[in-house]
Amino acid sequence: MAVQSGVYRGVSAVERAAERRGRLLEATLAVWADPDVSTTMTNVCARAGLSERYFYESFANLDAAQTAVLDQVATEIETITHEAAEAAGADPAARAIASVSAFVQLLVDDPRKGRVAIVEAAALPALRPRRTELMRHFAHRTAEAAGELRLSPRGGAEDELAGLVFIGGVAELVTAWLDGAVDATPDDLIAAAARSFLALYG
Incomplete structure (x- = not known):
């Protein structure tokens, strides 16, 4: 039932997506502001600890x-x-x-x-x-x-x-x-x- 409703360990799918988006925003800020790191989707995802699949969940x-x-x-x-x-x-x-x-x-x-x-x-x-x-x-x-x-x-x-x-x-x-x-x-x-x-x- 929990899986069908999108709830996992008390956190809804919407809440999990919002948390991932927040991590990606923070990672984008960190990478973009760092002159020693190229601002790429790969580096953003690595900084956020998320796969590109989740990047495209939030951003085109x-x-x-x-x-x-x-x-x-x-x-x-x-x-x-x-x-x-x-x-x-x-x-x-x-x-x-x-x-x-x-x-x-x-x-x-x-x-x-x-x-x-x-x-x-x-x-x-x-x-x-x-x-x-x-x-x-x-x-x-x-x-x-x-x-x-x-x-x-x-x-x-x-x-x-x-x-x-x-x-x-x-x-x-x-x-x-x-x-x-x-x-x-x-x-x-x-x-x-x-x-x-x-x-x-x-």
């Missing part, structure tokens, strides 16, 4: 797995930055600093996430369109946040343009920091990004 191909990782990181960034801003209260400067601090802390805790989402995804033609969509989404959310704080009297297209400048600038700043091209502490990044946001919408 390697591009799909990498896109899923990119989306997962983007969702995490959006969630933690929004929660941090909400917890900071109504002061625009405090909210900006809290939001950027949450983002930078994510990079400090797991630099792989920043590297694959901001740096590596830009280098892959198959992922570049999705990365561009996400960058524009974050730019729009930046404009919305400024509007909610009544920081900008302009509104509309000008706020959207400012959002693109902010997100693009932060992406370049993080890229340089991850590559070791700038000598900056996490606090330096936070201060620079927060000043940029307040200046653009001031």
Whole structure:
């Protein structure tokens, strides 16, 4: 009966598939962020301890797995930055600093996430369109946040343009920091990004 219902040792087939997908996502992140390992399906499966059969259970191909990782990181960034801003209260400067601090802390805790989402995804033609969509989404959310704080009297297209400048600038700043091209502490990044946001919408 347990076999027929798909339940094995108290875990359903759906739950087992979800667990395997999670392992493959973590493996894709690890392999993709490692400069000493080729990003291939074979290496991802080896890292996850799963066969290619299970890879295809979750993803059509390697591009799909990498896109899923990119989306997962983007969702995490959006969630933690929004929660941090909400917890900071109504002061625009405090909210900006809290939001950027949450983002930078994510990079400090797991630099792989920043590297694959901001740096590596830009280098892959198959992922570049999705990365561009996400960058524009974050730019729009930046404009919305400024509007909610009544920081900008302009509104509309000008706020959207400012959002693109902010997100693009932060992406370049993080890229340089991850590559070791700038000598900056996490606090330096936070201060620079927060000043940029307040200046653009001031």
